[in-house]
Structure formats: structure tokens, C-alpha cells
Amino acid sequence: MYQQPTSGNTMRLSTVDSMFGAPMGRKATHAIRNATLRFIVHVCPLDIQGYDEGGAYWGMRNSGQHLWRAVSEDGEAEFFFDAPTREKAAAHVIGIYPESVVINTPPTRLAEEFILGYIETALALGDDTREGHESSDLRTFPVNAETETTMRSECLAFIEAHGDLLNRAYAHPGYSAFLAGADLWCTRNGEGVGYWDKGADPADAFHVLTLAAKALDNRYIEVGDDGEVHHYPSLTSTRIQ
Known part of the structure; x- marks a missing residue:
């Protein structure tokens, strides 16, 4: 991890x-x-x-x-x-x-679990695509310090903007801040799971979180020539509809 x-x-x-x-x-x-x-x-x-x-x-x-x-x-x-x-x-x-x-x-611990879920999921879904390198689990590579700062800042901004919704989501049995962080990465990048598969009712916290996450630009990660994981805006720079 x-x-x-x-x-x-x-x-x-x-x-x-x-x-x-x-x-x-x-x-x-x-x-x-x-x-x-x-x-x-x-x-x-x-x-x-x-x-x-x-x-x-x-x-x-x-x-x-x-x-x-x-x-x-x-x-x-x-x-x-x-x-x-x-x-x-x-x-x-x-x-x-x-x-x-x-x-x-404490909210600080919930925020830390959210960030852990976000970064862990990003690494789990990424691959080492450098030429001449076999596809590898990115969790075995160090995360670039600037990338870590950026990812943490984006998570904290989302928590700050949607804290009440997240607290409502945490009240659902089996859900957690770690899963909410994972769902942010998946939802903003159009993965096969996310906030959207937890609740479809327009009044449901998960539905509103889905809309908020989809409004964010896509992100992707890759291993740089320095052997560290870097985080970038999507090459397409389009939002998930």
C-alpha cells in the first residue's frame, strides 16, 4: 500500500x-x-x-x-x-x-482514509507503460512528492466542498472514507465503478457526489523516467458526461 x-x-x-x-x-x-x-x-x-x-x-x-x-x-x-x-x-x-x-x-482521520483510498486506487488501476518495460503494478513505485501534494490537495478540496454529502454516505452500512476516496478516482475518470453504482435516487448523497466528481477533469498517472509515479490531467482533457 x-x-x-x-x-x-x-x-x-x-x-x-x-x-x-x-x-x-x-x-x-x-x-x-x-x-x-x-x-x-x-x-x-x-x-x-x-x-x-x-x-x-x-x-x-x-x-x-x-x-x-x-x-x-x-x-x-x-x-x-x-x-x-x-x-x-x-x-x-x-x-x-x-x-x-x-x-x-476526527475529520482529519476520515480525510486521511479518503486520500489513502484515492491514491491507492489510482496506483492499482495504473500500469507502467514506459517503452521497454513490462507492465507493472504502480504500487511498487514511489509517488513523486509534487504528485502526492497535488493528489492530496485535490482530495481535500473535494472533501471541503462536499463534506456534508460524504458524511451522509459514510452512514451507509459497509461504506467508508477509504471507499469514498476510491470512488472519487473511479468516478472522475469514468471507471466501471464509482459513486454512481451506490445510489441512483436524485436525493441520494451518492447521486450528488457522482455529479460533483464527473464535473472534475480526468486524471491519469504514469511512471516517469525518474522511476517515480506522476499525476497529470488527461490528454483528452474532457469531462465525463
Whole structure:
């Protein structure tokens, strides 16, 4: 999975892979059972090989299950577990810490998951088309720093403009900020999936998000001569109708 250095403001998972390989899972830290903590509980997106955003290996989840992270605001407790929904995940946390509460996921973390979904999907759908090179998974190449900045800025601008719609979309069972970021890339570029296949009712958040994404110019990515992934406006520069 695409990685970048950890930032406390975005609650990204720390980068843990090394020259010795990726660790299996992550270490849990716990407080006393009757602690009164405020827990943030959020999904940890995994790539198609089962790695999290920081390089730890978890394997693939069973159908309908997601990997969740529970971390207290003060950092005293942090642990990981599987659950099908946010409601089930919150209940699991309170089952361990009955005197604690689960609070809303901070917008900065949701934005980070959205960006992860956007960039990961762009890389997954791209190919190394340089002459003399075999088609390769772009997720094995580093992302150019300027390209990363541009992609993050475009995601943040979309979130800023359509935050209320995205929050409505996140309330749908099984949907997440990571998937919303993936859907932005797919919808703006006319891929076979996107916001449009989640809801067709004109009053539905997904329908309005579809219109907003289709109003954006297309994008494509490729590996440059520097061996890094670059992000460009589409050669056709036409919008999806």
C-alpha cells in the first residue's frame, strides 16, 4: 500500500516495514479495565495483499469483516480487532472498557482514509507503460512528492466542498472514507465503478457526489523516467458526461 511518514494530526499508523520484512500485525497496549477513556475507533484500510497503511501485515479479512483500530485520545490504550460495522466495533471496545466512551472519528482521520483510498486506487488501476518495460503494478513505485501534494490537495478540496454529502454516505452500512476516496478516482475518470453504482435516487448523497466528481477533469498517472509515479490531467482533457 502507498505509504508516507506518520503524522499525529491525521492519526496515520506508524510505518513499520523494514529490510527484515513486514511484521505480523501490531502491538496492543492496554490500560486498566475500569479506566475512563475516550476512544477513537476507525477502520484500518488494507491493500489487496493484506497490508495496512504503515506496512504491517494482517492478511485478508473474512467477507463482511473489517480491521478496526481503537485508540484512546491520550494514547494510553491502542488495540486492533475485526468487526463488521462501526456499531459492533464500538460495542467491542466498551465490552473491554465498560467505563469508557467511543467518540466520533476526527475529520482529519476520515480525510486521511479518503486520500489513502484515492491514491491507492489510482496506483492499482495504473500500469507502467514506459517503452521497454513490462507492465507493472504502480504500487511498487514511489509517488513523486509534487504528485502526492497535488493528489492530496485535490482530495481535500473535494472533501471541503462536499463534506456534508460524504458524511451522509459514510452512514451507509459497509461504506467508508477509504471507499469514498476510491470512488472519487473511479468516478472522475469514468471507471466501471464509482459513486454512481451506490445510489441512483436524485436525493441520494451518492447521486450528488457522482455529479460533483464527473464535473472534475480526468486524471491519469504514469511512471516517469525518474522511476517515480506522476499525476497529470488527461490528454483528452474532457469531462465525463
